[in-house]
Amino acid sequence: MSQPVDYLSQFDISKEEKDKLVAEVIRYVLFKTHHNSGCPIKREELTQLLTKNYHQRNLPTLVINEAIQKLSTIFGYEMRELQRSRPSSTNQGRFSQQSVAEAKSYVILSKLPSDVYKKYVEDDRTAPLTGFTFVVLSVVHISGGKTTEEDLWRHLRRMGLDEKNESHPVLGNIKQALETLVQQRYLQKDKVSGPEGHTLFYELAERALDAPVSDSIKAYIAQVSFRDCK
Numbered sequence: 001m002s003q004p005v006d007y008l009s010q011f012d013i014s015k016e017e018k019d020k021l022v023a024e025v026i027r028y029v030l031f032k033t034h035h036n037s038g039c040p041i042k043r044e045e046l047t048q049l050l051t052k053n054y055h056q057r058n059l060p061t062l063v064i065n066e067a068i069q070k071l072s073t074i075f076g077y078e079m080r081e082l083q084r085s086r087p088s089s090t091n092q093g094r095f096s097q098q099s100v101a102e103a104k105s106y107v108i109l110s111k112l113p114s115d116v117y118k119k120y121v122e123d124d125r126t127a128p129l130t131g132f133t134f135v136v137l138s139v140v141h142i143s144g145g146k147t148t149e150e151d152l153w154r155h156l157r158r159m160g161l162d163e164k165n166e167s168h169p170v171l172g173n174i175k176q177a178l179e180t181l182v183q184q185r186y187l188q189k190d191k192v193s194g195p196e197g198h199t200l201f202y203e204l205a206e207r208a209l210d211a212p213v214s215d216s217i218k219a220y221i222a223q224v225s226f227r228d229c230k
Contacts, residue, residue, distance in 0.1 A: 011056045018063065021050055025067040029079065033108050040082060040105035040185050040207065077108040085206040087190035088146060105185070107207065128170040132177055134220050135159065137186060137208050141217050149200040186213070 008018055025046055032041050047060045068079045084103035110117050139155045140147050153163050156174075166173045181187045188205040191198050207213060 011054075011059050011062070013054065013056075013059070018066075021054075021059075021063045022066045022070060024049065025063055026071060026075075029067070029071070029106065029108060030075075037180060037184065038107065039183050040107050043081075043104040043106065046106075071108065072111065076111045078111055079106050079108050080210070081106055082185070082206045082210060084185070085188065085204075085209060087188055087201070087203055089190055089192050089201075105206075109212065129177065129180075132161075132171055133181060133186060134217065136178065136181060137204065137213075137217050138221050138224070140187065140202055140204055140208075142221065146201055146203040149202060152202050 008015060011018075013021075028046070028049055029041055032039075032045075043064070046064055050060045050063055071077045071079045082105050084105060110121060112121065136152070136156070139152060143151065156163075161168070161171075161174050163175045163178075166175075168174055168177075171177045178187075182189055182205075185205045185207040187202050187208065190201045190203060192201060208217065
């Protein structure tokens with residue numbers, strides 16, 4: 001629900017100015033999502049966008065919340081907030097409120113029923129990457145949410161996906177396809193030092209740990225396991 005107009009007096013802006021900022025956030029989110037292959041948008045980016053000309057402390061929260069509402073009611077998107085996860089080997093310790101805020105990001109998800117989305121919205125050209133995403137995340141999931149780079153590629157090679165293949169007929173550069181999952185925050189990489197040198201681990205990141213994706217991964221694994229048992 002939008003705030004009453006007199007509520008804006010504490011920010012020293014008019015309703016027209018506020019509406020313009022909301023529209024600017026919506027345009028930015030839609031543009032970045034389309035051009036960056038769905039990579040999460042940092043809250044810090046949106047805050048910087050809103051504080052270029054306005055310096056009221058709580059204004060970004062007001063504007064972002066209204067943008068979330070309008071993306072839902074007008075465009076049919078859920079603008080979902082994610083909290084950036086850190087590698088399990090990292091000493092989490094205690095973080096300041098500022099560092100927690102900087103770790104927040106957003107993705108937009110369609111609110112359409114899955115059958116309607118597949119029929120009218122989904123781009124067939126993205127289907128192979130979606131399948132690759134679920135295969136990779138499933139491998140990491142059944143490995144306990146974390147696996148070495150060596151073990152991940154060993155599993156993928158068994159499926160005909162070699163890290164040296166730069167011209168796969170559908171996925172193109174396989175290694176770059178995997179890196180895209182890191183950029184989209186489905187996975188995170190962590191280099192760990194040990195007696196035998198450095199080992200690179202792939203671990204599920206916040207996008208894969210978020211309930212909708214996590215539930216889909218579990219359903220996909222169950223479906224594959226059921227087929228194999230028949």
